[in-house]
Amino acid sequence: MSEFLTIIGATKRYGAVEAVKNVSLEIKRGEFYALLGPSGCGKTTLLRLVAGFERPDTGRIILNEQDITDLPPNQRKVNTIFQNYALFPHLSVWDNIAFGLKIAHLPKKEIEEEVEKMLQLIQMEDQAYKKPSQISGGQKQRVAIARALINKPQVLLLDEPLAALDLKLRQHMLMELDLIHDEVNITFVYVTHDQGEAMSLSDRIAVMNMGSIEQIGTPAEIYEAPKSSFVAAFIGDTNFFEGLLRKSIDEEYSLLDIEGFGDVICFNDKKIKTGDPIFLSVRPEKFRISRDMPGANEHINMLQGQVEDIIYLGAHTKYWVRVGEYRLEIFQQHSRFLLDEKPILWKDDVWISWSADDGYMLERYSEEDEDWMLLPPEEVGEDVDSLTDDDDEEAAEKDEES
Numbered sequence: 175m176s177e178f179l180t181i182i183g184a185t186k187r188y189g190a191v192e193a194v195k196n197v198s199l200e201i202k203r204g205e206f207y208a209l210l211g212p213s214g215c216g217k218t219t220l221l222r223l224v225a226g227f228e229r230p231d232t233g234r235i236i237l238n239e240q241d242i243t244d245l246p247p248n249q250r251k252v253n254t255i256f257q258n259y260a261l262f263p264h265l266s267v268w269d270n271i272a273f274g275l276k277i278a279h280l281p282k283k284e285i286e287e288e289v290e291k292m293l294q295l296i297q298m299e300d301q302a303y304k305k306p307s308q309i310s311g312g313q314k315q316r317v318a319i320a321r322a323l324i325n326k327p328q329v330l331l332l333d334e335p336l337a338a339l340d341l342k343l344r345q346h347m348l349m350e351l352d353l354i355h356d357e358v359n360i361t362f363v364y365v366t367h368d369q370g371e372a373m374s375l376s377d378r379i380a381v382m383n384m385g386s387i388e389q390i391g392t393p394a395e396i397y398e399a400p401k402s403s404f405v406a407a408f409i410g411d412t413n414f415f416e417g418l419l420r421k422s423i424d425e426e427y428s429l430l431d432i433e434g435f436g437d438v439i440c441f442n443d444k445k446i447k448t449g450d451p452i453f454l455s456v457r458p459e460k461f462r463i464s465r466d467m468p469g470a471n472e473h474i475n476m477l478q479g480q481v482e483d484i485i486y487l488g489a490h491t492k493y494w495v496r497v498g499e500y501r502l503e504i505f506q507q508h509s510r511f512l513l514d515e516k517p518i519l520w521k522d523d524v525w526i527s528w529s530a531d532d533g534y535m536l537e538r539y540s541e542e543d544e545d546w547m548l549l550p551p552e553e554v555g556e557d558v559d560s561l562t563d564d565d566d567e568e569a570a571e572k573d574e575e576s
C-alpha cells in the first residue's frame with residue numbers, strides 16, 4: 175500500500191485555541207485508519223480539514239497526488255458519515271441512498287443498479303421503501319454508509335459513527351463496518367474516543383492529545399510499546415511505577431530503582447541514561463500471581479503482597495494486590511480448569527512476578543512542564559477513566575432501556 179492521503183504540517187486555530195497543531199500524517203490507500211483521543215483533542219477538526227469544511231491556517235492536504243487544500247468539499251472525492259446519520263427524513267431508504275447519484279444526473283438505469291448493489295452490501299434489500307423513522311439506529315447508520323459509498327469516494331471519513339448506538343448494536347456494527355471495508359476497499363478514516371473501537375477495526379491508529387499526534391502505530395504497537403505515559407494510560411489498563419534508571423546491565427537490560435521495590439530489571443530499548451527519572455509501565459495481564467514463590471531467574475522480578483480485592487469474570491479474574499504504597503491491578507487468564515486449583519482468596523499473601531521483557535520503561539515528565547500530556551500518568555488515567563466509565567454507563571443504560 176502506498177501513501178494516498180497525506181497531511182503535511184496542518185495547524186488550525188479557533189481564536190486562542192489551537193485545535194490542531196502542526197499535524198503530519200500519511201495514510202495508505204485502502205487503509206482503515208483511526209484518529210483516537212479524548213474529547214477536545216482535535217480529531218474532528220482534523221477530519222473537517224480533510225473533508226474541506228475547514229481550511230488549515232498552515233499546512234497542505236494531498237489526496238492521490240493532488241493538493242486539495244483549497245478545494246471546496248463538493249470537489250473533493252471524500253464523503254463524511256456523521257454521528258447523527260443526517261438522513262433525509264422525508265425520503266425512503268432507497269431515495270436516501272440514490273440521492274448523490276440523482277444530484278449528479280446519472281442515467282436512471284445506472285442509479286437503480288448502483289442502489290441495488292448498495293442495498294445488498296448493507297443487507298437491507300427488504301427495507302428499501304421504509305422512511306428513516308421506521309428503521310432502527312443500526313439500520314440508519316448502514317443507510318448513511320451506503321449513501322456515502324455510492325458516490326465512490328476515494329476516502330470515507332467517519333466521525334464517531336457508532337456513538338449514538340447502544341452497546342450491543344455498536345459491537346454488531348463494528349463487525350459490519352469491518353466487512354464493508356474489506357468489501358469496498360476504500361480508505362476509511364475513523365474518528366473515535368473509544369480505544370476498543372479503534373483497536374478492533376484499524377490497520378493503524380494515530381493517538382491524539384491536545385491537538386498533536388502522540389503516537390502512530392498498529393494497535394499492537396500502541397498497546398505493547400506506548401511512547402508516552404499519556405498513550406500507556408489512554409490505551410488499556412496499566413500499572414505505573416515511579417523510579418530512576420540505576421544502571422545498564424548490558425545492551426538490552428537495565429536495573430531500575432523503583433521507590434519501595436528496590437531493584438527491578440527491565441528491557442531498555444529507550445536509551446534512557448543512568449540516573450534519569452522514569453515511569454515503569456506493566457500491563458495487568460503481564461503479571462503472574464501465585465501463592466508459592468515463583469522459580470528464580472535473572473530476568474524475573476518478584477514482589478510480595480496481599481490481595482485486597484478480587485473480581486471473578488469467568489475467562490479471567492481481576493486482582494488488586496497491595497505492595498507497599500502501590501495497589502497493583504492484575505488479570506489472570508484461566509487457561510486451565512480453575513476448580514482443580516486452590517483459589518487465591520481475599521487477604522491471601524501472594525507473590526507477584528513479571529519478566530523483564532514485559533515491563534515498559536517511559537521517560538518521566540519534567541516538573542517544569544505544565545502540559546496535561548505530561549502529568550503523572552495516574553492523573554491522566556483518572557481523567558480518561560472517568561470519560562470512558564461515563565460512556566459505558568450511558569451505553570449500559572440505553573441498552574437496558576432498549
Ligand code: ATP
Pocket residue numbers: 188191192193211212213214215216217218219220367
Ligand atoms: P470530541 O470528541 O469532543 O468531538 P475532538 O477531539 O473531536 O472532540 P474537536 O472538536 O476537534 O475535538 O475540538 C478541538 C478543540 O477545538 C476544542 O477545544 C474545541 O472546543 C475547539 N473547537 C472546535 N471547533 C471549534 C469552533 N468552530 N470554534 C471554536 N472552537 C472550536
